[in-house]
Amino acid sequence: MEKARLLNAIIETAIDGIITIDERGIIESLNPAALRLFGYQLEEVIGKNIKVLMPEPDKGAHDGYIHRYQSTGEKRIIGKGREVRGLRKDGSTFPFRLAVSEVQYQERKIFTGFIHDLSREKEAEERLREYAAELEELVEERTKSLKKTVVALREAKEEVSLSLEKEKELNQMKSRFVSMASHEFRTPLSSIQLSASLIEKYAQPFENKHIEKHVSKIKNAVGNLTTILNDFLSLERLEAGRVEPNFSSFDLVKLAEEITEEMQMIAKQDQNIIYQHTGLESTVYLDLNLLKNCMINLIGNAIKYSGEHTFIEFNTEISDEQCVVTIKDNGIGIPDADQVHLFQPFFRAHNTGNIPGTGLGLNIVLRYATLMNGTVHFESNINSGTTFVLSFNK
Known part of the structure; x- marks a missing residue:
C-alpha cells in the first residue's frame, strides 16, 4: 500500500x-x-x-x-x-x-x-527563425547601404585629391565635404552600429554563430568607415586652423598603459603590444588629447601593417631634456622611394595593397606633434619593420 x-x-x-x-x-x-x-x-x-x-x-x-x-x-x-x-x-x-x-x-x-x-520549444524555434530572417534582411539592407557609403567616400577622396592643386578649389571642396560627412555619414553609421549591437543583444539567448558572424561583419565595416570619416574631419579642422593645443600636466605612464590596453583589444591574433617606460619621472606638460591621438594612430598603423604572431614595442622615456615616445613594429616596412612623401596628405606607400587606410594618419600625427613643439622621426626597411619616434623638449 x-x-x-x-x-x-x-x-x-x-x-x-x-x-x-x-x-x-x-x-x-x-x-x-x-x-x-x-x-x-x-x-x-x-x-x-x-x-x-x-x-x-x-x-x-x-x-x-x-x-x-x-x-x-x-x-x-x-x-x-x-x-x-x-x-x-x-x-x-x-x-x-x-x-x-x-x-x-x-x-x-x-x-x-x-x-x-513542446509549445515553448517550438515558439523559441519560430522566434529564432524570425530573428534569422530579419537579420538576413537587415544584413542585405545594411550591406547595400555600406557599399553606397564606401563608393561615396571613394569618390569624395578622389575629388579632394584633385582639388588640392588649387587653394580656392580646396576650400570649396572642404566645405562641401564636411557638410556631407556630418549630415550624410555620421547619422546612418551611428544607426547601423546601434542596430548591430541590438541584434547581438537580442540574439544572445539563441547562441547562433551565423548571427554573431554577420553582426561582426557589420561592426567591422562601420568601424572602418568611421575611421575614414574621422581622418577627413581631423584634416579639415587642422586646415581651418581650429586645432589649438591645450597644455596641461598629466601622467604619461598611465596614459600609455590605458592606450596599450585599448589597442591590444583590436590587435590581430597573437599580436602583442609590449609597453615599457624609462626614467624616474612620469609627468609631462603636453596636450593629452593630441598626444593620445598620435600614439593611437602610430600603434594602429603598427597593428595594421604587421602580421599575426608579432610583437609591437611601445616605449616612453622622460629625461631631464625631453620626452620621447617610440613605436616599433616588424611589419612590411616602407619602400625607400616612398619615404620622402610619407607625411603628405592622402599619400600611401605602394606596398600597402588592399590594407584599408586614407593616407591621412601620418600627416595628422606630424601636424599634432608640431603643434606641441615636437618632432617626428622614423626609420624603416622593407619586410623588416618601421620605428616611429615622437620627441618633445621639456
Missing part, C-alpha cells in the same frame, strides 16, 4: 502528462498535468476513445493503428518518443513529444503515454 501511494503521488505531481488507455484505445486515466494540457476535467474524458485528444490526420488513422497492432502485433504505436500534435478541448492544437509503453496488468494490456509539451 505504501508503494502504491508513493507511485500515485509521483503520477499526480509529475510535470509531464501521463495517460493510460486499454487495447481498444479507451482512456482509463489522466494525471493533472495531462488534464491541464488538454483543457479537460477528468470526468469529461474517462471512458472515451483516445481520438478525442487527436487532431486530423492522426485522429482518422488511429483505429487503423489499433487494428494492425491487434491483428499483426505491429509495434508502430510503441516507441521511445516521437513528435505529435494534441487537440485541446477549445479546438486548438499543440506539439508534444509522446513516448508509449505497453504494460501487462491483470491479464490485459494497458498502454501508457508520457506527454512532454
Whole structure:
C-alpha cells in the first residue's frame, strides 16, 4: 500500500502528462498535468476513445493503428518518443513529444503515454527563425547601404585629391565635404552600429554563430568607415586652423598603459603590444588629447601593417631634456622611394595593397606633434619593420 501511494503521488505531481488507455484505445486515466494540457476535467474524458485528444490526420488513422497492432502485433504505436500534435478541448492544437509503453496488468494490456509539451520549444524555434530572417534582411539592407557609403567616400577622396592643386578649389571642396560627412555619414553609421549591437543583444539567448558572424561583419565595416570619416574631419579642422593645443600636466605612464590596453583589444591574433617606460619621472606638460591621438594612430598603423604572431614595442622615456615616445613594429616596412612623401596628405606607400587606410594618419600625427613643439622621426626597411619616434623638449 505504501508503494502504491508513493507511485500515485509521483503520477499526480509529475510535470509531464501521463495517460493510460486499454487495447481498444479507451482512456482509463489522466494525471493533472495531462488534464491541464488538454483543457479537460477528468470526468469529461474517462471512458472515451483516445481520438478525442487527436487532431486530423492522426485522429482518422488511429483505429487503423489499433487494428494492425491487434491483428499483426505491429509495434508502430510503441516507441521511445516521437513528435505529435494534441487537440485541446477549445479546438486548438499543440506539439508534444509522446513516448508509449505497453504494460501487462491483470491479464490485459494497458498502454501508457508520457506527454512532454513542446509549445515553448517550438515558439523559441519560430522566434529564432524570425530573428534569422530579419537579420538576413537587415544584413542585405545594411550591406547595400555600406557599399553606397564606401563608393561615396571613394569618390569624395578622389575629388579632394584633385582639388588640392588649387587653394580656392580646396576650400570649396572642404566645405562641401564636411557638410556631407556630418549630415550624410555620421547619422546612418551611428544607426547601423546601434542596430548591430541590438541584434547581438537580442540574439544572445539563441547562441547562433551565423548571427554573431554577420553582426561582426557589420561592426567591422562601420568601424572602418568611421575611421575614414574621422581622418577627413581631423584634416579639415587642422586646415581651418581650429586645432589649438591645450597644455596641461598629466601622467604619461598611465596614459600609455590605458592606450596599450585599448589597442591590444583590436590587435590581430597573437599580436602583442609590449609597453615599457624609462626614467624616474612620469609627468609631462603636453596636450593629452593630441598626444593620445598620435600614439593611437602610430600603434594602429603598427597593428595594421604587421602580421599575426608579432610583437609591437611601445616605449616612453622622460629625461631631464625631453620626452620621447617610440613605436616599433616588424611589419612590411616602407619602400625607400616612398619615404620622402610619407607625411603628405592622402599619400600611401605602394606596398600597402588592399590594407584599408586614407593616407591621412601620418600627416595628422606630424601636424599634432608640431603643434606641441615636437618632432617626428622614423626609420624603416622593407619586410623588416618601421620605428616611429615622437620627441618633445621639456
